[in-house]
Amino acid sequence: MPRRLRDNINSRYFEAANALTSKKARRRIVAYVESYDDIYFWRTVLSEFENDKRYFEVMLPSKINLTRGKKSVLMNFLEGAPLGRDMIACVDADYDYLLQGRTAQSKRVLESPYVFHTYVYAIENYQCYAPSLHNVCVSVTLNDHRIFDFRAYFQAFSEALFPLFVWSVMLYRNGNYNRFSISDFNRIADPGGFNVQHPESSIANVKRKVNTKVNELQRQFPDAKDEYLTTKEDIKTLGVTPQTTYLYIQGHHLFDTVVSPIMSKVCNLLRQERQNEIYFAMAHKTQKRNEMTCYENSLQDIKAMLKKNSGYMLSEQFHRIQEDVRNYLDVQT
Secondary structure (H helix, E strand, O other): OOHHHHHHHHHHHHHHHHHHOOOOOOEEEEEEOOOHHHHHHHHHHHHHHOOOOEEEEEEOOOOOOOOOOHHHHHHHHHOOOOOOOOEEEEEOOOOHHHHOOOOHHHHHHHHOOOEEEOOOOOHHHHHOOHHHHHHHHHHHHOOOOOOOOHHHHHHHHHHHHHHHHHHHHHHHHOOOHHHOOHHHHHHHOOOOOOOOOOOHHHHHHHHHHHHHHHHHHHHHOOOOHHHHHHHHHHHHHOOOOOOOHHHOOOHHHHHHHHHHHHHHHHHHHHHHHHHHHHHOOOOOHHHHHHHHHHHHHHOOOHHHHHHOOOHHHHOHHHHHHHHHHHHHHHHHO
16 A cells, blocks of 8 residues: 555544544544553653543554654654644654754654654763652652762763754754764763762763864864854754753763663662661661661662653753744644
């Protein structure tokens, strides 16, 4: 079956199904997402907009061939007729938001009224939202002692990366991404050797690598100064600041290579602190042993808690997604 015909059928199917239900029944809006993890995130976005007249069902794009990913969502439902009032797509922004329509995929993501994107690179960036990371540590270790300033660290980390990030966006915009890919950027954006007591060393390491690469790119593109400055100011208008760059770098890299290792070291110290309190408490050995067992059985996995972290709901970028959904629903009523 031709894809255009299939898209029309998909969209019209949900509209027809809603039309056949009782006028008192709630309207069902299907929201297609990229992966299993995205289901929970987009549920946190869309729940606010459910009422006695409508509800959302968040699902993967295909239950038949189990295809997943952004390309699957966009290829299946954007080639041909628009998704429709009862069928929407919810995807990671990746670089498509920052490219501002310079590629076909970017135009699709930004111009379709039925496609919603994260603004930050991906849902993993939200899960790693710095102001919420202390609360994740508490959920993992049950220890509320603030031994590390996540906000300050990721502000400094972002400021160190920002000059090189501008280069990355600029080269993707002008088609020279093969000269400096996102994978190349990620290798430089690896703090390496992080120490909780002396985090400034890892920031200095990132700054050193950034300066080296920026100097190299300036030699490769000696006439790019004006384009660089224009790109810098443009992405600032899109919400990227030197202090929030970490939200716009590749999400999986941020989650797996930067945040998870840092969280692991912080949580290990918090666990050890709590265990020492129990060990040195003025109590009978049996009581202390029981208390230690109870505490250790209550500990949680760091990555699992990060994936369920919803502290990003206070972020400005999350509010922008909500505003997009609100505008879409206003048009439908």
